[in-house]
Amino acid sequence: MSPPDRPEWSETGFPHIWLPYSQMKTTPRPVEAVASDGVRIRLADGRELVDGVASWWTAAHGYNHPHIRAAVTDQLERMPHVMLGGFVHEPALTLARRLSEILPGDLGHVFFSESGSVSVEIAMKMAVQYWLNQGIKGRARFVSFRFGYHGDTIGAMSVCDPDEGMHTMFHGLLPEQIVVDLPRDEAGFEQFDRVLASRTDEIAAVMLEPLVQAAGGMKFHDPSVLQRIAALCRKHDVLLVVDEIATGFCRTGTMFACEQAGVCPDIVTLSKSLTGGTMALAATVATDRVYDAFLSDRFDAALMHGPTYTGNPLACAAANASLDLFEREPRQDQAKRIEKQLVRDLQPCVGLPGVADVRCLGAIGVVQLNGPMDLNALRGRFVEKGVWIRPFGDIVYVMPPLVIESDDLAVLTGAIIDVVGEWSAAL
Numbered sequence: 001m002s003p004p005d006r007p008e009w010s011e012t013g014f015p016h017i018w019l020p021y022s023q024m025k026t027t028p029r030p031v032e033a034v035a036s037d038g039v040r041i042r043l044a045d046g047r048e049l050v051d052g053v054a055s056w057w058t059a060a061h062g063y064n065h066p067h068i069r070a071a072v073t074d075q076l077e078r079m080p081h082v083m084l085g086g087f088v089h090e091p092a093l094t095l096a097r098r099l100s101e102i103l104p105g106d107l108g109h110v111f112f113s114e115s116g117s118v119s120v121e122i123a124m125k126m127a128v129q130y131w132l133n134q135g136i137k138g139r140a141r142f143v144s145f146r147f148g149y150h151g152d153t154i155g156a157m158s159v160c161d162p163d164e165g166m167h168t169m170f171h172g173l174l175p176e177q178i179v180v181d182l183p184r185d186e187a188g189f190e191q192f193d194r195v196l197a198s199r200t201d202e203i204a205a206v207m208l209e210p211l212v213q214a215a216g217g218m219k220f221h222d223p224s225v226l227q228r229i230a231a232l233c234r235k236h237d238v239l240l241v242v243d244e245i246a247t248g249f250c251r252t253g254t255m256f257a258c259e260q261a262g263v264c265p266d267i268v269t270l271s272k273s274l275t276g277g278t279m280a281l282a283a284t285v286a287t288d289r290v291y292d293a294f295l296s297d298r299f300d301a302a303l304m305h306g307p308t309y310t311g312n313p314l315a316c317a318a319a320n321a322s323l324d325l326f327e328r329e330p331r332q333d334q335a336k337r338i339e340k341q342l343v344r345d346l347q348p349c350v351g352l353p354g355v356a357d358v359r360c361l362g363a364i365g366v367v368q369l370n371g372p373m374d375l376n377a378l379r380g381r382f383v384e385k386g387v388w389i390r391p392f393g394d395i396v397y398v399m400p401p402l403v404i405e406s407d408d409l410a411v412l413t414g415a416i417i418d419v420v421g422e423w424s425a426a427l
């Protein structure tokens, strides 16, 4: 869009916004979104994009779902917010109960916050204090994995991949964790076993994204890897924190990824699709074993954390409505159907010069490239093709709303084949 066509709010506001993950000096002017519906986002100039990202993997049911809108509107009219310090309310208690019912095992104690990163910070505090509350000192470190990503706050950054991630320059500031290769074979598991054995008395917990290391490059691992990691955590009596922020709510084909491994972690973090892409909400959920370690006659054994908006009723109402949809509608089947179609329709990318790998899991399709990528140019080409696909790192990927119909999904994969094809031909 040429500048005179831009809405006035864009011209006057843009100099004052500081955008995420953007070099503000060189970043191309973003497209102006004005409305969304289903799997489409409308731009100020009237164009519509078919959405392949679900707004950072949140909009599981598509945008503006009438059931979620009605629930939030109803809650907005009665009580948009009340503090959870001293009050409880129906949306938060109902959501806590329902999450406890659908999560594996006895994950049944739910702490609410407003972002995934903060839910990870809370999980880390829970894990460290779990040991302290039992009089065990010094177990304050986390074992995490190369290509892992757990958020952008200080504690969460410390368990991300220190080299591949976006946080390299903060090395000196971050608590030092034990970041290891994700074990995938016998030698890897022996190595991992040795790390846990030799440093047990320093380690609070192992922190893992189950089945998919998402923001670290959409790297998949087998459920058996998760199973064996969980077994080694049990063997060495180290807590296991599973970060389901990206994988939770059917993204990998089951409600939670850890179900595929039959694993019940000690602590799980949830966010992204929790409200179906409508409100900021996250949850850190603990098992009885972890929760019970905080029960005491000593007040200082309590978990000292309390975000101002914790348990926000609007966000909890949105999440309850989103859970209704997961119950009523066939989201798992939809994710599996998406996987089938992605496997078939991304096939033409396999073997192209510069294409290192094509892989799909549930409603995630990934084309990994191994050549120089001009991310801004690629992103611009996708918009020109009428789709919202946003490559990062060395991958072009889709994580569309789970409700996407086959013909719209074909529009997304068609655009990938065209754009990756052009890129490959120009190598």
Ligand SMILES: *Cc1c(COP(=O)(O)O)cnc(C)c1O
Pocket: 114, 115, 116, 117, 118, 120, 149, 150, 151, 152, 209, 214, 215, 243, 244, 245, 246, 271, 272
């Ligand atoms: C996105 C993400 C986070 C961080 O969540 P925010 O809401 O962006 O703070 C943490 N862990 C995983 C696995 C994620 O995908």
